[in-house]
Amino acid sequence: MKRTLTATLALSLAAGPVWAEGTVNVLTWEGYTDASFIAKFEEDSGCKVSATYVGSNDDFAPKLMSGGGVYDLITPSIDTTALMIDLGVVEPLDTAALAGWNDIYPKFLALEGIQRDGAYYGMPYSWxxxxxxxxxxxxxxxxxxxxxxxxxxxxxxxxxxxxxxxxxxxxxxxxxxxxxxxxxxxxxxxxxxxxxxxxxxxxxxxxxxxxxxxxxxxxxxxxxxxxxxxxxxxxxxxxxxxxxxxxxxxEGWMDAWMVVKETPNKECAYKFLNMQLSEQGQCGVANVNGYSAVNAAAAKACMSPEQFAALHQDDPDYLDSLFIWxxxxxxxxxxxxxxxxxxxx
Amino acid sequence: MTLLRRHLAGVLVLGIPLAWIVIFMLVPYAIIGTYSFWTKTYPTFQPDFQFGNYATLFTDPQYLQVLLRTLKISALVSVASLALAYPFAYWLVFRCRSAGVRTWLYMAVIAPLWVSYLLRAYIWKTILGTEGILNSFLMWAGFTDAPSDIFLYNQFAMILTLTYIFIPFMVMPIYTALERIPPNLAEASADLGQTPWQTFRKVTLPLSTPGIAAGFTLTFCLSFGDFIAPFLVGGPDGNLIAGVIQTQFGSALNWPLGSALSIVMLVIVLSIVSLSDRLERSSRIGAH
Structure with a gap:
């Protein structure tokens, strides 16, 4: 009996640290947490990614309004990000903790939908x-x-x-x-x-x-x-x-990552955001969904010249010609x- | 002690179902009812007591239009189910000689209920589509030269799919009602010189009315609240009331209006149920 107890104790102690490294729960579009680049993130960071998919931008508000504590990160499009801020379900970003923030195309950082009162609430991701x-x-x-x-x-x-x-x-x-x-x-x-x-x-x-x-x-x-x-x-x-x-x-669209207010998994959430803004996440989504990247430097580094051109990364006129939501x-x-x-x- | 134990058993047997009904039925109704008087204000809505949401439902033609369409589709589904289910049930009960065949055929009608509704509705897409099974057959048999797009993504496809899906709910109560009619009633009627048609009209049909009423109520109410069929096989003109409610709770973010619409829908369904209940009861009294 005593030996079983000790064994159990030892086992739970050994299992403890892995447990404590935490998870990050995301409510997002299909492809944004594709195994092709998320598996490596889970291994590197020790944060387990648990994803729920939405079919439309209309799904974010009802899901978040029915009570918090379920999701840590969401990815609404630029026509819905302001609603999230107005609903009070997201919190301001600590942009200093996001490497690569300054490599984002200025046009996206200028969008009003992701900021309020001088603070950024959304991290541009793909467009x-x-x-x-x-x-x-x-x-x-x-x-x-x-x-x-x-x-x-x-x-x-x-x-x-x-x-x-x-x-x-x-x-x-x-x-x-x-x-x-x-x-x-x-x-x-x-x-x-x-x-x-x-x-x-x-x-x-x-x-x-x-x-x-x-x-x-x-x-x-x-x-x-x-x-x-x-x-x-x-x-x-x-x-x-x-x-x-x-x-x-x-019309043009841009999706942004937003941090749900008072998330308990902030550490994993920021690790996840950094990965998504890096080459790993930017080319990850470009390869899986065929969407363009927001991080100019990362796109240049991880895309082939053909893909770089096909996704209009080198073509600011194309972006300007779109009616951004x-x-x-x-x-x-x-x-x-x-x-x-x-x-x- | 025994008193307490008996009391406890009573609480468990009656109390749990009662609590279930209160928590999962009555409280949600009350919440929806409360919401229906609230006001939509960007970004959400706020507590209020006003009848504006109900007024919108009756003044903006889009809601009445969808409501009437939904009533029409549900009525057609019920009529189609009745037209198919009654003769079938009648044949099973009165004409089918072999009890084995009767059981097998009855089970054949009921069996699809064990298959996921979504799957059954989805399969109609592959049957009715432009390059679907029906078109391939018609072209193979030489009835048509080119595939036709008239079978899918319209109200016909919705009525067909809903009839197929809900017909067991028509067969079951009619079968049960017909089975309960003592065979000697028909014999007595024949002895009194009535033709088979007169016997059917004056004896069998009135005695099976409760089954028809129950079947009609079930198929009608199930079709009335359906939103899968319009989504899968309905076309641009196939928006039904449940879909509109879903939109109000989803993309429009107008829970008060969606709640008002739900209450209207609930009232319609409850009126139909009580109407059919009354019909059933009066026919039972008439039979005695």
């Missing part, structure tokens, strides 16, 4: 465009405009992202280019355009996997897409799709309400 995409074998003349998603000849072969971004798309088609500051009348016009388009739409896609399935099953030939992601998944399935930025321009604040309701009204028709 890309909401490009458009078509099936190569379905077109003789490649589409170049958003108006091609309103082409009656493509009836039943069109898909559009089930998101308030549909309003941004329709507004640009209408020639309203200040898409994040639309007036009520402009939103009404965008709504009318989407209602007009509705009979041509096969299905509004809600998840990345759903859009891939729609192309794979031959249901749709043109849609918008998260540039780099679904097209590479489709390429792996042997379906050739081409991404394009329409003449009306495309902006928090809508009080106007958020007007946009979502208009999109819901379109779907209700």
């Amino acid at each position: 890309g465009a909401i490009a458009f995409m078509y099936r190569k074998d379905a077109f003789t003349t490649p589409p170049t405009s958003i108006a091609d998603l309103w082409n009656p000849e493509l009836a039943g072969k069109i898909s559009l992202w089930d998101d308030k971004s549909a309003i941004y798309v329709a507004a640009r088609k209408n020639g309203d280019m200040d898409i994040y500051n639309l007036t009520d009348a402009q939103i009404e016009n965008a709504k009318a355009a989407l209602v007009e388009q509705k009979p041509l739409v096969r299905k509004y896609w809600a998840t990345a996997g759903e859009l891939v399935d729609l192309y794979k099953a031959g249901e749709v030939v043109i849609s918008n897409t998260w540039a780099g992601y679904q097209s590479s998944l489709l390429a792996a399935e042997g379906i050739e799709v081409v991404e394009f930025i329409p003449t009306e321009g495309a 902006t928090p809508l604040g009080e106007r958020f309701e007007a946009y979502t309400n208009a999109w819901n009204a379109v779907k209700a028709q």
Whole structure:
């Protein structure tokens, strides 16, 4: 009996230190904690990464509002980061503890959505465009405009992202280019355009996997897409799709890591953030999801020249041409309400 | 001591289920009911007592539109299920001679309930799709030259999928109701010179009304609250009420409006249940 007790005690003492090194719980997009680069981090840091995936930016608020203490880090996009700050669920970052912070493209550090009262709440991580995409074998003349998603000849072969971004798309088609500051009348016009388009739409896609399935099953030939992601998944399935930025321009997005207020796992969280901003994390996500990197120095160091060019890392004009998502604040309701009204028709 | 023990047993047997109902049913209803009077203010919502959310539901046409569509789809699913389930159950009970065949066929209808709902709904996608099984068959059989996209991503696909999924809930109560009818009633009716059709109309059908009412209520209410079928096989015109509620709690971050919508939905479902209950009871009284 006594020997068992001693053995148990010894065992628990030996197991103790491994235990104490802790975990970091992240609520994030698929691919952002891919084993290809996270396994090494877990080994190096002794921090176990436990990930829960979201399907949309809309998942962050409900998950965090239903009580804290579950997640340590989250990765909302730049249109949702301000909401997280407003909700009071995230805390300011200690940017001095983040090596590589000064290598982030200045354009991203200038974004208002990740800062408040002189403090940064979000660490830029990856970016890309909401490009458009078509099936190569379905077109003789490649589409170049958003108006091609309103082409009656493509009836039943069109898909559009089930998101308030549909309003941004329709507004640009209408020639309203200040898409994040639309007036009520402009939103009404965008709504009318989407209602007009509705009979041509096969299905509004809600998840990345759903859009891939729609192309794979031959249901749709043109849609918008998260540039780099679904097209590479489709390429792996042997379906050739081409991404394009329409003449009306495309929206751009950036995802940022945010630290959940009063996390008990701060040490592991900062180790994790440092890794994500380093070559390991920056090229990790570029290789897995096909998204561009925010750390200019890291991208230069770990990408091949081809990948560096393909992800527009050397092309500041490309970034400037994108309509980077902006928090809508009080106007958020007007946009979502208009999109819901379109779907209700 | 024995008194205490008896008391304890009573507390356990009745108290735990009661606590369960209070904690997991009544309290959530109360919370949803409370939320429905709150006000949405960016970034979230705040305690209040006002009827604005309910007013929105009845003044903004989008909610009424979806509500009516959901009622229509649920009604069509129930009617389709009834049209298929009644003759089947009738045949099983009165015409099928072999008890073994009857059991096997009955089980065949019930068995899909053991397969995940999600999986069954998903499979309809592969059947109805443009390059799906149905189109391949039609082209192989020479009925069509080109694949058609009319089978999937529309209201027809939703009604078909929901009917397939919920039909066991129609078969079971009707089968049970028909099985309970004593066979000598039909014989007596025939002896009194009634034709089989008159017997069915005047004896069998009235006696099976409780089963029809129960089946109709189940299929209707299940379809009414469904949000998987619209997501998987519904098209752009397939938004149903449960999906709208989900949007209000998710992307719109308008829990008060979502709660008001849930309360309206609850009231509709409860009215249907009590209506069917009344119908069942009156038909039982009529039978005596």
